[in-house]
Amino acid sequence: MENVKRLTQAYYQAPWRKQLQYIVFFLVLLVMSAVVAGIYLNVTARAVTVGQEIQVMQIQIENLKRTIADKETSLAFLTSTSTMEQRAREMGFRPVEPDKIVYVVVPGYRERQEIHLAPASQPTVVSDPKLSPSFTISLLEWLQVNVFNPSSVLAEVLR
Amino acid sequence: MRASSETMIWRYNVVGMLFGFVALMIVAQILRIQLSPQAHTFREQGDIYAGEWRTVKPARGLIYDRWGNLLAGNQTVYELGVELKDVRNPETIAFTLMGVLKSDYDRIYAAASRKYSLDPEKPAVYAVLANNVTEEQKARIESMAKEIANQPVGRDQTPPSLRGLVFRPTLKRSYPEEEMASNILGFVNDEGVGFGVEAKFNDLLAGTVQKIWVPLDPNRVEEVPEVASGSSLVLTIDREIQSAMEKLLDEAIEESGSDGGVILVADPQTGEILAMATTPRLDLNNFGDYARVFPGSTPFNKAVSQAYETGSVFKVLTMAAALDSGAVTLDTVFVDTGIFELGGIYIYNWNSGAWGPQDMTGCMRHSLNVCLAWVAAELTPSRFYSYMQAFGFGRLTGIEIAGEDPGRLKMPGDQDWYDADLATNSFGQGLSATTIQMVMAISSLANDGKMMAPHIVRSLVNNGRQYNTSPQVVGLPVSVETAHTITEMLAESLETESSDALVDGYRVAGKTGTAEIPTPYGYTSNMTNASFVGWGPVDDPRFLVYVWLEKPMTSPWGSVVAAPVFRQAAERLVVLMNIPPDHVREELGVANR
Numbered sequence: 001m002e003n004v005k006r007l008t009q010a011y012y013q014a015p016w017r018k019q020l021q022y023i024v025f026f027l028v029l030l031v032m033s034a035v036v037a038g039i040y041l042n043v044t045a046r047a048v049t050v051g052q053e054i055q056v057m058q059i060q061i062e063n064l065k066r067t068i069a070d071k072e073t074s075l076a077f078l079t080s081t082s083t084m085e086q087r088a089r090e091m092g093f094r095p096v097e098p099d100k101i102v103y104v105v106v107p108g109y110r111e112r113q114e115i116h117l118a119p120a121s122q123p124t125v126v127s128d129p130k131l132s133p134s135f136t137i138s139l140l141e142w143l144q145v146n147v148f149n150p151s152s153v154l155a156e157v158l159r
Numbered sequence: 160m161r162a163s164s165e166t167m168i169w170r171y172n173v174v175g176m177l178f179g180f181v182a183l184m185i186v187a188q189i190l191r192i193q194l195s196p197q198a199h200t201f202r203e204q205g206d207i208y209a210g211e212w213r214t215v216k217p218a219r220g221l222i223y224d225r226w227g228n229l230l231a232g233n234q235t236v237y238e239l240g241v242e243l244k245d246v247r248n249p250e251t252i253a254f255t256l257m258g259v260l261k262s263d264y265d266r267i268y269a270a271a272s273r274k275y276s277l278d279p280e281k282p283a284v285y286a287v288l289a290n291n292v293t294e295e296q297k298a299r300i301e302s303m304a305k306e307i308a309n310q311p312v313g314r315d316q317t318p319p320s321l322r323g324l325v326f327r328p329t330l331k332r333s334y335p336e337e338e339m340a341s342n343i344l345g346f347v348n349d350e351g352v353g354f355g356v357e358a359k360f361n362d363l364l365a366g367t368v369q370k371i372w373v374p375l376d377p378n379r380v381e382e383v384p385e386v387a388s389g390s391s392l393v394l395t396i397d398r399e400i401q402s403a404m405e406k407l408l409d410e411a412i413e414e415s416g417s418d419g420g421v422i423l424v425a426d427p428q429t430g431e432i433l434a435m436a437t438t439p440r441l442d443l444n445n446f447g448d449y450a451r452v453f454p455g456s457t458p459f460n461k462a463v464s465q466a467y468e469t470g471s472v473f474k475v476l477t478m479a480a481a482l483d484s485g486a487v488t489l490d491t492v493f494v495d496t497g498i499f500e501l502g503g504i505y506i507y508n509w510n511s512g513a514w515g516p517q518d519m520t521g522c523m524r525h526s527l528n529v530c531l532a533w534v535a536a537e538l539t540p541s542r543f544y545s546y547m548q549a550f551g552f553g554r555l556t557g558i559e560i561a562g563e564d565p566g567r568l569k570m571p572g573d574q575d576w577y578d579a580d581l582a583t584n585s586f587g588q589g590l591s592a593t594t595i596q597m598v599m600a601i602s603s604l605a606n607d608g609k610m611m612a613p614h615i616v617r618s619l620v621n622n623g624r625q626y627n628t629s630p631q632v633v634g635l636p637v638s639v640e641t642a643h644t645i646t647e648m649l650a651e652s653l654e655t656e657s658s659d660a661l662v663d664g665y666r667v668a669g670k671t672g673t674a675e676i677p678t679p680y681g682y683t684s685n686m687t688n689a690s691f692v693g694w695g696p697v698d699d700p701r702f703l704v705y706v707w708l709e710k711p712m713t714s715p716w717g718s719v720v721a722a723p724v725f726r727q728a729a730e731r732l733v734v735l736m737n738i739p740p741d742h743v744r745e746e747l748g749v750a751n752r
Contacts, residue, residue: 044378051377058383066235066328069218073232076335081402098664098730103739105747111737114617115227115393118625 207277210374217366218330220389222344222356224398225431225617231344231357231443233330237292239300240285244275246323251307252288255321259299260289271323285325297326332357334443340401342437342460343394343615345561346446354459356392356615358561363390363619393618393625395431400424403731404436407724412438415689415720416712421462421594422728427602427694427703429630430611432558433736437461463558466566466591467707470674471509471526471717472692473587473597475645477535478523479604480546483641486538489648492516499529502578506532509673524652526671528586535585540571543581547590549636550600551610558595559616566592587674588682597692598705603634605668605694605703608642610634650697660693660722662729664740669693669725671717676710686710691721695729701738704728 077083137145192198222231239260241252249271256262267288276283292300304321334344345355351365352358366389374380404422412420424434437460441452458464481487497513499506508514508528514521522530535543547553553568568590569576583589592600595613603610612631619626637645649668653660660669672690675682689711694703704725711720732738739747 048377051380054380055377063328065218066330069233069330070235072221072229073234073333073335076229076232079228080335080337081339081398082337085402096734098734098740101734103743103747112226114225115223116625117223117227117391117393117618117620118623121624121626 204277209376209379210372212370213373215369215371215386216329217368217386218388219332220360220364220366220391220620222364222391223393224340224396224401225393226397227393228398229335230340230394230396230398232333232335234333235294235328236290236331237294237297237326238287238329239289239292239297240287240325240327241271241323242285242325243271243273243283243323246271246275247320248317248322251319251321252324255300255303255307256288259296259303260292262289288324290329291331292326300324332443336398337442337444338440339398339405340396340435341440341443342462343396343401343435343560344443345459346443354561356394356560359559360390360392360616363621364392365389387622390619390621392616393620395426395433395615395617396435397433397735400732400735401434401436403735404434404728405440407727407731408436408438411706411708411720411724414713415708417689417708417720418710419461420708421705422707422724423462423594423598423705424728424732425598425602425613425703425705427605427611427700430599430602430613431617431630432613432615433702435460435462435615458564459562460560461707461709462594463560464562464564464593466564466593466596467688467709468589468591468674468677469587469597469690470672470688471528471586472601472670472672472690472705473590473592474523474526474531474585474672475604475649475670475692476547476550476600477531477538477543477585478519478648479637479641479645480543481534481538482519482644483637484538484542484546486542487519487534489519489644492518493522493530493533495522495527495529497529499532499582501532501536501582502580504579504582506582520648520651523648523670524656526586531585532582535581540578540581543585544568544570546636547584549634550603551596551634552590552592552600556593556595556599556613558613563595564593566590566596568592587672594705594707598703599633600636601692601694601705602703603636604642604645605700606642607639608635608637610636646694646697646700653693658718658722660691660725660729662695662726662733664742665695665729665733665738666697666741667693667695667729668697669722671722673715673717685715687715689715689717689719689721691717691725693725693729696738696741696744698741699744701736702729702732704732 192201218233221229221233224230239256246252249268252271253262253264253268256267257264270286270288273283273286300321304324307319307321310319332346334341341355343355345353345357345359347353347357347361351361353361357364366387369384369386371384371386373383404424408420408422411417411422419438421438422434422436423432425432439452439457441449453459478487482489494516495508495514497508497511506528509526514525514527514530517525517527517530519534521527522534538546547568548570553565553570555563555565557563569580569584580589599610599613602613609632612633614628614631616628618628646668649670650666652658653667653669658669658671660667660671670692672688672692674688674690676684676686676688678684687710689708691706692704694700706721706724706728708717708720708724714720733740738744
């Protein structure tokens with residue numbers, strides 16, 4: 001019995017050692033939590049910054065759209081018929097009389113074209129889906145093209 | 160020493176337990192709130208600050224002339240509102256806006272002094288005080304806000320303040336050409352009701368208003384859906400021609416002392432309207448002046464909304480119908496005795512004279528009512544009216560301008576139609592038509608018998624694609640031969656009588672018209688409507704011009720007041736449309752016919 005007690009005592013850890021283990025364990029937990037919290041904070045902060053930048057950009061887009069509309073209209077005011085006519089008169093131009101016009105043939109002359117603000121509408125053409133060669137050629141064909149005839153791959157790269 | 164250490168441990172444990180208990184209570188409270196019946200309300204309150212539902216009105220589509228010159232655009236203005244929770248002094252706000260925007264003091268004061276409330280039943284968070292505030296007005300208010308903020312105040316006084324005012328930018332319609340083409344463009348009110356192309360295409364131009372969720376919390380930021388602008392329109396109008404015709408019309412009205420008028424220019428081969436000058440006109444940037452400019456029942460666009468008795472220009476169509484049906488030929492001779500009886504009424508010529516034997520060209524050249532009434536009688540009512548229906552009278556042309564008037568064509572079988580109407584209708588009396596109807600009908604004579612639908616919209620631009628309209632033939636009222644015959648007849652008539660409508664270097668065809676104006680008591684007024692319709696060059700008609708002067712004072716006759724206007728219009732058109740004189744085109748071999 002005495003031997004057992006002695007043996008147990010020999011393997012029993014000192015109280016200060018136990019306390020140190022608890023403290024270390026707690027500190028490890030604390031550090032891990034801090035690291036996780038730090039990473040979370042960092043990612044969140046970056047996401048928020050990006051989110052805020054997006055919001056600012058959205059506002060900028062709206063402002064730019066309005067500015068473009070403003071500029072377009074201001075330009076139209078500056079080039080309106082009455083303004084242009086007044087400017088032309090100030091520069092010494094006057095309306096041409098029909099009998100003062102000389103008509104000459106200019107080869108290749110293209111008449112003034114009407115405005116095209118956007119591509120003309122076209123009927124939607126649904127093209128046949130093209131399968132990748134990976135689905136259509138056999139392994140032997142593939143080997144022939146890519147292994148036995150490597151220059152074709154080189155040609156593909158150089159193209 | 161040992162006792163002291165144990166006490167310390169006990170104390171630490173107590174403090175630890177205390178902190179643990181507090182933390183536990185906080186967690187418990189969080190859970191209690193999350194699971195409480197009021198949680199829904201709290202979430203709703205939180206959502207108020209998380210974002211907002213914003214009504215996005217897309218930018219209104221633009222309107223261009225055929226060459227891409229902007230006729231109707233958009234410009235930034237501001238909605239001036241007030242955030243009620245930030246208002247410090249509603250009196251200052253009301254007083255300032257009364258000075259800068261001429262707003263009603265009581266209305267602004269009442270709006271700005273409302274109590275801030277988040278009550279879902281009766282929320283009071285934001286109030287709109289003024290719309291369409293310009294950049295200059297905004298700058299003035301902002302500078303006043305700064306001045307007021309720096310003003311010293313007494314201790315007992317409520318400090319003057321413009322706090323709470325918010326400017327929200329928005330786009331407002333703007334018309335760079337001001338009055339020009341205003342009768343075509345028109346305008347709409349907030350409900351989309353109005354005039355012109357703006358009203359006719361309001362649904363397309365305005366686009367679709369969308370309500371979108373805009374998160375204010377950067378954590379919840381998401382892509383704001385793109386709100387497509389309204390569709391844009393390209394008109395067939397040429398702004399140089401429009402401007403020239405408006406100037407010419409204004410001069411003609413002033414010189415002749417007319418009440419108003421119309422000059423309409425169309426391409427007879429396509430039905431495209433190149434210019435539509437009418438009076439009065441309104442600077443669309445100040446559409447609030449509408450009631451002053453258009454008093455009473457004045458139509459916004461006389462060319463499409465005011466039908467009138469056209470008078471002798473109508474003879475062109477009667478003669479075309481008679482020639483086409485074979486009722487008369489070019490060489491048919493009519494002996495004009497100066498009087499013709501039909502349905503119990505007597506028809507006289509414009510000078511009450513008898514012109515003796517006349518072939519059909521002579522009848523047109525001298526514009527003989529008696530002859531044309533006889534021609535209509537030869538044609539018979541059924542054929543006459545079926546031709547007039549084929550020319551499109553009595554129904555809308557379908558031009559893309561709001562407020563079109565179908566005019567009136569009485570038909571046999573109608574309660575108010577009498578035999579005598581055939582005689583008077585033959586020379587444009589007793590029926591009414593708009594200028595646009597006349598242009599559509601007569602375009603068939605200038606275009607090998609093909610009547611083109613008049614149209615003013617050339618293209619529609621929507622979602623990055625341009626959809627062009629195609630010229631539409633809406634009828635073949637007369638044959639190619641008849642169209643050529645009547646064109647030749649009218650060209651010859653002008654040349655023989657040395658008309659004021661003749662254009663140097665260009666062969667044109669045309670016809671004058673002088674119509675008495677009916678009153679409730681009959682044709683008792685001395686006032687007339689003077690008209691002229693002409694097209695040219697005869698070998699390849701590129702333009703058709705219709706001139707109408709309302710109640711001219713200097714002379715009642717279309718040949719005196721309207722024919723010279725046609726000549727001036729044609730002289731401008733050949734320059735603006737790059738049409739070389741006949742002999743040049745013959746040399747170059749570009750003439751079609």
